[in-house]
Amino acid sequence: MAQVKVVVVGNGMVGHHFVEQLRQKSENAMITVLSAEPRLAYDRVHLSEFFSGKTAEQLALTTEENYQRLNVDFHVNARVVKIDSEKKSVETQSGQVFEYDKLVLATGSYPFVPPIPGNNQEHCLVYRTIEDLEAIQASADCSKVGVVVGGGLLGLEAANALKQAGLKTHVVEFAPQLMGVQVDTRGGELLKAKIEELGVTVHTQKATQVIEAMETVKDSDSDCRYRMCFADGTHLDTDMILFSAGIRPSDNLAREFDIEIGERGGIVVNNQCQTSVQDIYAIGECALWNKFIFGLVAPGYTMARVVADNIMGGNEDFLGADMSTKLKLMGVDVGSIGDAHGRTAGALSYTYENQPKGIYKKIVVDANQQKLLGAVLVGDNGEYDTLLQYALNGIDLPESPESLILPSSSDAPLLGADSLPAEATICSCHNVSKGDIVNLIDQGTCELAEIKGCTKASTGCGGCTALLKNVVDTELEKRGVEVNKDLCEHFAYSRQDLFNLIKVQKIKSFDELLANHGKGAGCEICKPAVGSILASVWNEFVLKPEHVALQDTNDTYLANMQKDGTYSVVPRIAGGEITPEKLIVLGEVAKKYKLYTKVTGGQRIDLFGARVDQLPLIWEELLAAGFETGHAYAKSLRTVKSCVGSTWCRFGVQDSVGQAIDLENRYKGLRAPHKLKMAVSGCTRECAEAQSKDIGVIATENGWNLYVCGNGGMKPRHADLFATDLDTETLLKYIDRILMFYVRTADRLQRTSVWMDNMEGGLEYLQQVVIEDSLGLAEELENQMQHIVDSYQCEWKTAISTPTSKARFRQFVNSDKSDVNIMFIEERDQIRPATEAEKTKVMTSQSENDLLLEPQV
Amino acid sequence: MSEEWIQVCKKSDLVKNSGVCALVNDKQVALFCLPTGAANDAELKVVATSNWDPIGKANVLYRGLLGSKQLADSENDAMYFVASPLYKQRYCLETGRCIDSDEVAIDIHQVKLENDSLFVKLAG
Numbered sequence: 001m002a003q004v005k006v007v008v009v010g011n012g013m014v015g016h017h018f019v020e021q022l023r024q025k026s027e028n029a030m031i032t033v034l035s036a037e038p039r040l041a042y043d044r045v046h047l048s049e050f051f052s053g054k055t056a057e058q059l060a061l062t063t064e065e066n067y068q069r070l071n072v073d074f075h076v077n078a079r080v081v082k083i084d085s086e087k088k089s090v091e092t093q094s095g096q097v098f099e100y101d102k103l104v105l106a107t108g109s110y111p112f113v114p115p116i117p118g119n120n121q122e123h124c125l126v127y128r129t130i131e132d133l134e135a136i137q138a139s140a141d142c143s144k145v146g147v148v149v150g151g152g153l154l155g156l157e158a159a160n161a162l163k164q165a166g167l168k169t170h171v172v173e174f175a176p177q178l179m180g181v182q183v184d185t186r187g188g189e190l191l192k193a194k195i196e197e198l199g200v201t202v203h204t205q206k207a208t209q210v211i212e213a214m215e216t217v218k219d220s221d222s223d224c225r226y227r228m229c230f231a232d233g234t235h236l237d238t239d240m241i242l243f244s245a246g247i248r249p250s251d252n253l254a255r256e257f258d259i260e261i262g263e264r265g266g267i268v269v270n271n272q273c274q275t276s277v278q279d280i281y282a283i284g285e286c287a288l289w290n291k292f293i294f295g296l297v298a299p300g301y302t303m304a305r306v307v308a309d310n311i312m313g314g315n316e317d318f319l320g321a322d323m324s325t326k327l328k329l330m331g332v333d334v335g336s337i338g339d340a341h342g343r344t345a346g347a348l349s350y351t352y353e354n355q356p357k358g359i360y361k362k363i364v365v366d367a368n369q370q371k372l373l374g375a376v377l378v379g380d381n382g383e384y385d386t387l388l389q390y391a392l393n394g395i396d397l398p399e400s401p402e403s404l405i406l407p408s409s410s411d412a413p414l415l416g417a418d419s420l421p422a423e424a425t426i427c428s429c430h431n432v433s434k435g436d437i438v439n440l441i442d443q444g445t446c447e448l449a450e451i452k453g454c455t456k457a458s459t460g461c462g463g464c465t466a467l468l469k470n471v472v473d474t475e476l477e478k479r480g481v482e483v484n485k486d487l488c489e490h491f492a493y494s495r496q497d498l499f500n501l502i503k504v505q506k507i508k509s510f511d512e513l514l515a516n517h518g519k520g521a522g523c524e525i526c527k528p529a530v531g532s533i534l535a536s537v538w539n540e541f542v543l544k545p546e547h548v549a550l551q552d553t554n555d556t557y558l559a560n561m562q563k564d565g566t567y568s569v570v571p572r573i574a575g576g577e578i579t580p581e582k583l584i585v586l587g588e589v590a591k592k593y594k595l596y597t598k599v600t601g602g603q604r605i606d607l608f609g610a611r612v613d614q615l616p617l618i619w620e621e622l623l624a625a626g627f628e629t630g631h632a633y634a635k636s637l638r639t640v641k642s643c644v645g646s647t648w649c650r651f652g653v654q655d656s657v658g659q660a661i662d663l664e665n666r667y668k669g670l671r672a673p674h675k676l677k678m679a680v681s682g683c684t685r686e687c688a689e690a691q692s693k694d695i696g697v698i699a700t701e702n703g704w705n706l707y708v709c710g711n712g713g714m715k716p717r718h719a720d721l722f723a724t725d726l727d728t729e730t731l732l733k734y735i736d737r738i739l740m741f742y743v744r745t746a747d748r749l750q751r752t753s754v755w756m757d758n759m760e761g762g763l764e765y766l767q768q769v770v771i772e773d774s775l776g777l778a779e780e781l782e783n784q785m786q787h788i789v790d791s792y793q794c795e796w797k798t799a800i801s802t803p804t805s806k807a808r809f810r811q812f813v814n815s816d817k818s819d820v821n822i823m824f825i826e827e828r829d830q831i832r833p834a835t836e837a838e839k840t841k842v843m844t845s846q847s848e849n850d851l852l853l854e855p856q857v
Numbered sequence: 858m859s860e861e862w863i864q865v866c867k868k869s870d871l872v873k874n875s876g877v878c879a880l881v882n883d884k885q886v887a888l889f890c891l892p893t894g895a896a897n898d899a900e901l902k903v904v905a906t907s908n909w910d911p912i913g914k915a916n917v918l919y920r921g922l923l924g925s926k927q928l929a930d931s932e933n934d935a936m937y938f939v940a941s942p943l944y945k946q947r948y949c950l951e952t953g954r955c956i957d958s959d960e961v962a963i964d965i966h967q968v969k970l971e972n973d974s975l976f977v978k979l980a981g
Contacts (some may be wrong), residue, residue, distance in 0.1 A: 489927055520926075520927060520935055521924065521925035521937065522924055523924030523926065523940075524921075524922040524940035524945060524947070525924075528922070548872070548875060549872070549873065552922065552942070553917075553921065553922075553942035556875075557920070561920070561943065563913065563915065563943065564915050565915035565916055565920075565943075612920075808872065811878055811916075812879055813870040813877045813878065813879050813888075814865055814880060815879070815880040817880060821909075822915075836914060
């Protein structure tokens with residue numbers, strides 16, 4: 001094919017996608033990009049992240065170098081002012097003329113500003129480009145109150161930006177509800193309530209009639225800049241106004257040069273995205289297809305692909321697009337699928353509402369209750385992916401469609417990756433179907449990361465990440481790609497194999513194990529795992545030179561790393577019992593080192609914001625006061641929670657506090673495949689919530705009931721009743737055996753619940769091993785536990801008295817300076833890490849240095 | 858581009874198979890000590906990188922775990938990497954490339970050991 005000259009007008013997300021698609025299909029096409037904006041394409045979908053510290057560079061979708069590499073001729077600040085369809089050329093503002101064989105209009109849209117008198121004042125802004133955001137930032141810096149006009153998706157995002165900038169924020173919506181396009185009335189009400197809970201005031205059914213400058217308002221004592229007057233006679237005072245009341249297609253150029261325009265704007269295109277004039281195409285938000293403008297990026301990308309294909313001689317069609325959306329607005333899940341409003345003839349709906357939790361779900365099904373037509377989700381998007389697959393692929397609904405949205409209904413059939421047809425869309429941003437993924441795997445691409453790289457799946461909005469992984473895993477498994485139990489590439493053994501090797505061959509170090517049974521140098525997976533096994537078996541000091549390089553950062557520094565690189569410190573408070581004297585010491589240490597203080601769920605006190613070099617100083621003081629390490633940083637026993645028990649409580653039947661303290665002191669420091677939590681309740685009222693722990697003990701009239709393998713967290717699981725009415729001696733024996741059996745046989749990072757569920761025979765088998773000693777292991781397990789108990793040491797005490805270990809607690813080996821990137825802001829009378837935006841602010845305006853609180857002593 | 862070798866610390870400040878951090882011309886430099894396979898410590902292989910974790914946005918890379926990854930096209934060659942202690946992304950210690958994301962990378966500085974002293978030449 002001869003070199004085709006393609007001129008693209010506009011370099012937004014869709015224009016840019018077109019360039020990439022065309023170049024992918026043809027190395028020879030001569031591509032010219034003419035952009036009216038001062039910069040090349042950037043990510044408008046994540047524009048609001050500009051306020052949380054993302055820079056224009058980070059939002060960029062391409063660079064000049066990249067376009068040069070792709071051999072794309074590009075011009076910024078080059079607004080096209082003329083199309084000559086006879087000579088087939090366009091002319092820019094500066095008079096430059098470019099000839100084309102094919103012209104692609106990707107001029108996008110502009111924000112609609114309602115024609116309200118006074119809408120053009122200095123602090124009345126829109127939300128569309130990086131330049132807009134810069135203006136909003138500047139305005140917000142000198143404002144206290146902000147109003148967003150428009151309660152749609154973009155409006156709420158804009159409101160979030162204003163709220164983050166610290167403004168008292170209002171949303172004013174003309175319609176009776178928020179997000180009227182995506183959610184139904186009830187969903188809108190709930191969304192409103194949730195957003196108001198977050199401190200944004202929502203005004204619905206408000207028609208703004210005029211925006212008055214405050215100095216022109218008579219008898220006003222408001223110190224705001226503007227007053228918005230509404231049709232119902234009320235008013236709202238504000239310092240700035242952001243219009244986000246929808247978009248309008250940028251179709252002026254086409255209109256001027258006689259390309260057909262829709263009644264209410266938009267460049268009319270057919271299924272190939274061709275306009276009414278030959279060789280001129282329109283894509284994205286400027287294009288009107290079937291009387292519809294698509295305001296989302298995914299349909300625009302599809303149009304871009306269709307045009308690139310057609311120009312290169314293909315015959316792909318654009319046949320509309322799915323407008324389903326899933327997003328988090330100010331932390332509130334909102335999902336909308338297909339016919340959310342149930343407008344299809346004969347449509348029926350099912351709804352579920354949980355007012356206390358603020359959850360609303362509705363599904364719309366066809367008259368025969370066979371297919372899913374649409375859905376609305378507010379407050380919980382958990383079912384979104386599954387529902388979307390039902391809707392997009394026309395999968396037959398289960399017998400009781402309501403099971404799809406009822407909470408933890410055991411009837412809800414799991415829609416596994418296997419049940420999806422090949423044409424099912426997995427990633428709608430990049431139009432990747434299950435078939436595309438299957439093809440790649442057939443061609444030998446087996447790594448998730450590679451599949452992402454090849455298809456770009458899940459690199460758009462990211463909503464399909466979990467589904468993608470599921471499809472890849474399922475397909476690999478189907479192909480018999482061995483789901484191997486090797487710990488990693490360095491050891492062709494499972495964790496249990498390695499445990500046995502270390503124990504039987506008396507291996508004492510990672511290097512020894514690697515030399516005899518592994519290869520390479522180890523990695524972030526096998527090192528901590530082996531470090532943990534060595535500790536479980538030999539219980540040596542974890543910071544010994546031969547062990548220190550194995551530990552995850554939390555174990556290395558015997559504290560918990562937080563997001564800013566500082567650490568939190570949790571001393572042990574066994575059973576949650578603490579003397580006033582010790583409580584005072586914690587307070588004084590926290591005060592001295594300016595630490596943020598919070599009570600944990602495990603009845604301890606967490607001190608946050610300690611720099612790495614402060615840790616030994618803090619611990620010297622804590623140790624002197626009789627505290628010891630709490631192992632909050634380790635995969636080991638964390639706490640034994642307790643209720644106050646029979647000593648004080650009118651209902652308690654046993655001393656739960658005493659029992660909890662004994663248990664905590666017995667098992668503290670036991671390194672395990674995952675963290676371990678325990679609790680002891682003094683009666684069946686179960687105030688210590690023992691049934692949500694790995695080991696739960698509940699007092700009875702006759703002794704103790706033992707519960708095992710429960711956990712809270714992401715997938716909560718109640719513990720199972722293991723044995724009843726035990727005396728303390730038997731109780732300890734059983735716990736010794738259970739824990740040591742777990743330590744020996746579990747996989748890396750496997751919690752007790754999953755460990756037991758995966759064990760053939762489950763609870764019953766565990767009871768046989770522990771109670772009936774069916775494997776003849778009981779004594780060995782007990783002895784092993786006794787060894788751990790006897791060799792316990794407080795790691796902080798050892799660390800501080802070992803000079804080589806202590807020396808590691810510093811930021812720089814060659815300087816006593818502190819990390820200047822660690823900054824704190826005061827909030828509710830304590831410190832918290834500064835956000836990226838706050839740091840930038842401090843860096844750029846030194847005068848605001850008073851914001852900066854360094855944790856100096 | 859800085860052209861100077863800057864003396865940074867003693868060999869004994871390094872920790873075998875692990876990392877420390879130094880302040881070089883106000884830049885935070887992570888210094889990693891890789892295993893050489895040699896029986897003694899006479900020859901240390903040291904790598905210097907930027908200490909900034911571009912994804913976690915904190916100066917913490919020196920506290921990451923070191924590891925190796927077999928290169929697909931080679932039997933013996935392995936790539937050494939450091940895994941961020943915050944979110945576990947791995948960075949190649951030869952190129953600075955992030956193995957888990959194409960969007961970020963870390964700087965690699967030149968480094969040399971002379972007698973007992975470690976010198977760094979800052980990149981960029």
